[in-house]
Amino acid sequence: MRRSITTRLVAMFALGALITFSLIGAALYGVLERELTRHQDDDLNTNLQNMRYSIERFGDLDHWPRMRTKMDTISPSDGSVRFWVLSDDPRFQYGKGLDEMERVNQGEAGHGMLTMPISGHTYRTLSMRIGAFADRPPVRLIVGVDTAPFEHTLRAFLVALTLLTLGAVALVMVLGWWIARIGLGPLQRLSAEARALRPKTLSQRLQVEHLPVELEDLTVAFNGALGRLEDAYQQLEGFNADVAHELRTPLANMIGGTQVALSRPRTAAEFEETLQSNLEELERLRSIVNDMLFLARADQGEAATGLTAADVAHEIEMTIEFFEPLLDETGTTVAIEGELRAQATMNIALFRRALSNLLQNAIEHSGAGARLVVTITQRAGAIWIAVANPGATIAAPHLPRLFDRFYRVDSSRHDPGAVHGHGLGLAIVKAVASMHGGATLATSDNGVTTIAFSLATL
């Protein structure tokens, strides 16, 4: 299930508020309970001392009715404070429900709790022994305070506390939702901005300046992705146009040539000539289609298969041997340098294809009698094969784009070398490198251009 940040925040706020208020409530409840108990105890104590003073000083039966009257008088009519006097001598007893008292009173001095079995009232009690005086035997004085109001107060407090806590949690949830909405505002604005992006407005970027720092990383990353997307999109658009252009020329040649051939009676030799010309164009188309399919497969992340361990220098020599007629013809020499003993796991046909494209490129772009250098370099995780040729220095902005399909350094010029290639040679080198987990690199300065590709080593 997808979770909304707002919901999560509100839930977390609510949980936090619930915990906080519950703790505070529990503490308040504890304080109140303790204070009320203390208050009751004070009450009990005052009454007890008061009565004790009277009882201690009077020991004869004549005075006892006065004591009873006094206790009747100071006992509130609502029964919130009660007095009991227990004694072995029934004449010196006092209090309602004495039978029960006999049963339940544990006979100890000090605080206790007492529940009247009949009325069900619960009293907090304080009792003490009062020694014998004159006719009176030792008695036991018990003062009880009804706990009902106390419990009622506590209960009312608890209910109020619970309701307040729930209310507060609800308020925090509402506030939390509002805070989350405001807090996430920049995100919504960002979404709105992102929604407005269209292929037509790919060069637009999300505004970073007014964003909170937390969103900056995300936005910068998103803008970076947009940039790469824009490049790819533009490359694709340009690429489609390039493909159409590459296909249009041979198609136009064939259509035109065939129309001319058919427009009047021709000899068999003339038709043969037309067919031969068409065949040349068709071969060009076939070659473009095949290379495009190859590149498409590499683009889909297809890895090279049929890998074998091979001696890199040997494979380079074999490829150079293939070029020997052309090298002889142009007086070009090729030297192999670097780590001649290097071994690599490769698809040999693909390796030769990539290298032959590089050699072809180097021969085309250097004058007659040039010296080409193929360098093998072993680095961490990769073996690099670089082909260097003397030739016009290529400006830096063009270098990484040399490997793009149909890329031409001089876009206005149709490469006369297109007789043999169709602008896919270096793209194929890149594809072969990526199929081997490698990369490509082009450098050019001081009249030497070096184009390199690598194979990953395990």
Add this chain to the structure above:
Amino acid sequence: MKLLIVEDEPKTAEYLQKGLIEQGCAVDVAHNGIDGQHLALVHDYDVIVLDAMLPGIDGFTLLRALRAVKQTPVIMLTARDSIEDRVRGLHDGADDYLVKPFSFLELLARLHALQRRGRAQEPTQLKIANLQIDLIARKAWRGSERIDLSAKEFALLAVLARRQGEILSKTAIAELVWDMNFDSNTNVVEVAIKRLRAKVDNAFTPKLLHTIRGMGYVMEARDQASIDEGSAA
């Protein structure tokens, strides 16, 4: 050579049939997998050219059914240039495969190669008109004159001479002589042929090494009356 073509695309089937009959083959054509399987099982062909995508029974199924009964050599034609298809085709017992669009020349070359496979012994001596080639000693003569060739030049000459009368594309030559198995987009083969021609043909008659425009090269002794394209290129 007796061939069966199993191909549902009518234009492809038609030009293959025409071209192969003109090459002196006896050709049967089936336009779907069911007819193809029937013909393949009933008759004995030298080679079967089998399209992978067919109505009725597909090429791979047909191939398995055929292999259960006999070992007729099969060349698969596939439009999908994917590794899986190739592996599947060869795994199921195809002897070779071609990816569409393929060139007719390449198909011819593969057919000849399959036919040669059964042949017992390669010749050690070749003779075309007054060109003599000793494949063991790796020497060549035009008439009585010894021709001085580099190792690769000799290999090129031998490849062409072994297949005399057969048109070889530049790609096929690159593969056979230099083991370069790809469209190389380079004029290396043209240059190599030019240099070979300078040594083998230019100073002698008849001309033997001919350029077939748009297709490739062929080595053969032609009628003197025919136009010698070789000298023109």
